Amino acid sequence: MPEYKAPLRDMRFLLNEVFDAPSMWAENPRLAEAVDPDTADAILEEAGKIASQVLAPLNREGDEHSSKWNDGEVTAPPGFKEAYQTYCEGGWGGLGGNPEFGGMGMPKMLVGQVEEMVQGSNISFGLAPMLTAGACLSLNAHGSQELKEKYLPNMYSGQWSGAMDLTEPHCGTDLGIIRTKAEPQADGSYAISGTKIFITWGEHDMAENIIHLVLAKLPDAPAGPKGISLFLVPKYLVNEDGSLGEKNTMGCGSIEHKMGIKGSATCVMNYDGAKGWLVGEVNKGLAAMFTMMNYERVAVGIQGLGVAENSYQNAVLYANDRLQSRAPTGKQFPEKAADPIIVHPDVRRMLMTMRANTEGSRAFSTYASRWLDLAKFSEDEDVRKNAEAMVALLTPVVKSFLTDLALESAIEGQQVFGGHGFIREWGQEQHVRDIRITQIYEGTNGIQSLDLIGRKIAANGGASYRIFAEEIQQYIASQEGNDKMAEFINPLKAAIANLTELTEWVMDKAQNNPNEIGASSVEYLKVFGYTSFAYMYAMKAEKALEKEGSEPFYANKLATARFFVKRLLPKYISLTEAVKGGADCLYEMAADQF
Known part of the structure; x- marks a missing residue:
């Protein structure tokens, strides 16, 4: 039976030593009031228990039995409803929420670690609180005071859950062509009509009400994305006294039969004049929706990381137990009749690749979460603006690079198991199937790559990129004369120089050929990702060197950093050459020749 153990030691290392989160929290009045090191440690400890003891045992159960649809009603897999109640009773749903409405106001750096444990132990379950948190973010930022008071607590x-309703049968990324309509009513509400698909946990029996945030267009709305508005549409209408009233004129038409995340319900939602309320301004729905997108896309990257960590843990257990042949x-x-397979170089290569990918991903997602916290909580306007630029730059990388590496890691984990990795009972094939969706939803990884180089870099002449590159250069300069760090700083120096030159190359080529952005975007993002990881590993190595010899943990940090620098970081070289292969070779064949 697959097991999961929260990687608490590594999480604490990142929070307390690498990024010194407690100092940042102490310097900010709002965060100082909400969290201190002891509180953060207690939260991590308890979240680890929930993940390993409550959620992980249901992971395979959800995959085997899945959510069930019957005449518009959806029943969660066995044990999910009880686990959801346990989760909500612990207050976990409001961890990052606004304290004014009952949330705990915790920073994303800490919330992200909890999210990893929840998603890593049971991604299908974890999607429910994740979508609720996303809906709360948009509602808190853009909803009227009345709506916030009525729904957020x-x-x-967790008494009520949330869902985000964007996609329609004919449109996914191109939301400007949605057909869902919103008709103004005399009482100030709107009648919502249309169909949405791929709505995660859009219907279920775990919470007593489900609050949908739905994108729709008013009759006189401008064409395209500038005509989209956002509406709050509850499954059950809420009376003035806060009690639940009649069911809204909406329903779940069916649920999807999927490759992975089978425990969660992916719903087709039909709206037939359902009563809804405007969130934010008319025709500004995308802006309201994108308030939560940076958080949700970082959360998706964390999802992939969490499941990959689970795969790694079980691969290590198996490699130490499975006997096969003798060491070279x-x-x-x-x-013993043979040695455990962990003695073999190729198995070591797979396990170290998994470890380096997950530890690098954890560091990078924590780093991005730090910028989210600065953008949200800093009282210095210049710091906030700088942080907002960094968040915009890093978000597509977190979402895309971390989920790509997660699938790679899960496949390596499956390979460690050999034939047993292909059978259901060991759990490794489920990890591969579950991770696959993280590369697709919340904006496919191809779209994230276009967003990075097209919107976040080329569109502003590389201004956001220069903020990032300058930070790395300053860090490199800070290590000048530190001979122990040379093995990490020199590769980082070469990688950032290459990334800067490549960024300029792409922007220059794109001026004469618009296809260059799209042709280079995926490989460019990976070069950016590997370079970013080199920065993460340098910072981690610096802290580990300070305590070298004190305990095996720090020796392991250094060993993993050396493996990354020597065996994984050099991938940026071939990826750079692929980018410079240019766009022309993609268009030598006509469409009808494919």
């Missing part, structure tokens, strides 16, 4: 408590250097366990 019960959403933070001779018998390591002469009392």
Whole structure:
């Protein structure tokens, strides 16, 4: 039976040593009031228990039995409803929420670590609080005071859950062509009509009400994305006294049969004049929706990381237990019929790749979460603006690079198991199937790559990129003369120089050929990702060197950093050459020749 153990030691290392989160929290009045090191440590400890003891045991159960649809009603897999109640009773749903409405106001750096544990132990379950948190973000930022007071407390408590309704059968990324309509009513509400698809946990029996945030267009709305508005549409109408009234004129037409995340319900939602209320301004729905997108896309990257960590843990257990052949250097366990497969170089390569990918991803998602916190909580306007630029730049990388690496890691984990990795009972094939969706939803990874180089870099002449590159250069300069760090700083120096030159190359080529952005985007993002990881590993190595010899943990940090620098970082070289292969070779064949 697959197991999951929260990687608490590594999380604390990142929070307390690498990024010194407690100092940032102490310097900010709002964060100082909400969290201190002892509180953060207690939260991590308890979240780890929930993840390993409550959620992980249901992961395979959800995959085997999945959510069930019957005449418009959806029943969650066995044990999910009880686990949801346990989760909500612990107050976990409001961890990052606005304290004014019952949330705990915790920083994303800490919330992200909790999210990793929840998603890593049971991604299908984890999607429910994740979508609720996203809906709360948009509502808190753009909803009227009346809507916030009426809905947020019960959403933070988990008594009511949330769903985000964007996609329609004919449109996914291109939301400007949605057909869902919103008709103004005399009482100030709107009648919402249309169909939405791929709505995660759009219907279920775990919470007593489900609050949908729905994108729709008014009859006189401008064409395209500038004509989209956002509406709050509850499953059950809420009376003035806060009690639930009649069911809204909406329903779940069916649920999808999927490759992975089978425990969660992916719904087709039909709206037939359902009563809804405007969130934010008319025709400004995309802006309201994108308030939560940076958080949600970082959360999706964390999803991939969490599941990959789960795969790694089980691969390590198996590699230490499975006997097969002898080590190339001779018998390591002469009392046994064969040595455990962990003695073999190729198995070591797979396990170290998984470890380096997950530890690098955890550091990078924590780093991005730090910028989210500065953008949200800093009282210095210049710091906030700088942080907002960094958040915009890093978000597509977190979402895309981390989920790509997560699938790679899960496949490596499956490979460690050999034939057993292909059978259901060991759990490794589920990890591969579950991670696959993270590369697709919340904006496919191809779209994230276009967003990075097209909107976040080329569109502003590389201004946001220069903020990032300058930070890395300053860090490199700070290590001048530190001979112990040379093995990490020199590769980082070469990688950032290459990325800067490549950024300029792409922007220059794109001026004469619009196809260059799209042709280079995926490989460019990966070069950006590997370079970013080199920065993360340098910072981690610096802290580990300070305590070298004190305990095995720090030696392991250094070993993983060396493996990354020597075996994984060089991938940026071939990816750079692929980018410079240009766009022309993609268009030598006519469409009808494919």
